[in-house]
Amino acid sequence: MSRVLGVLFAAATAVAGLTLEGALAQTTSTVVVRGERVFAEQGCNGCHTVGKTGTPIGPDLSHIGSKYPETYLQRWLSGPQEQKPTAHMPKIDLSEPDIRVLAAYLASLT
Numbered sequence: 001m002s003r004v005l006g007v008l009f010a011a012a013t014a015v016a017g018l019t020l021e022g023a024l025a026q027t028t029s030t031v032v033v034r035g036e037r038v039f040a041e042q043g044c045n046g047c048h049t050v051g052k053t054g055t056p057i058g059p060d061l062s063h064i065g066s067k068y069p070e071t072y073l074q075r076w077l078s079g080p081q082e083q084k085p086t087a088h089m090p091k092i093d094l095s096e097p098d099i100r101v102l103a104a105y106l107a108s109l110t
Helices: 003-015 020-041 072-079 096-107
Strands: none
Touching: 020 096, 072 096
16 A cells, blocks of 8 residues: 555544554455345355355355355356366356455355
8 A cells, every 4th residue: 555545544544433453344344245235136046055045056155255265266256167167157247346245255154
């Protein structure tokens, strides 16, 4: 982070009454919530379960974050067949930002 951005970030977190750790946690939480929204909007629960919701056609994703790191999940979402040629999951047309937030959400499922 550049010095100017660092100063601005520090000032903004101070005004909001947050520590750097609190601001990062809040940012992470926001990303995960956005990812959960993408999961629902894309209909991922039509083939996958998380907890007691969804359809058990594909793998249960309730604890996927304890099995795979976020970077792997990003690659998987970008091209499942490139990661595993025999994958039955179709390639979903997702933007890069949607892939990032969806991977963050999935990585949070531990």
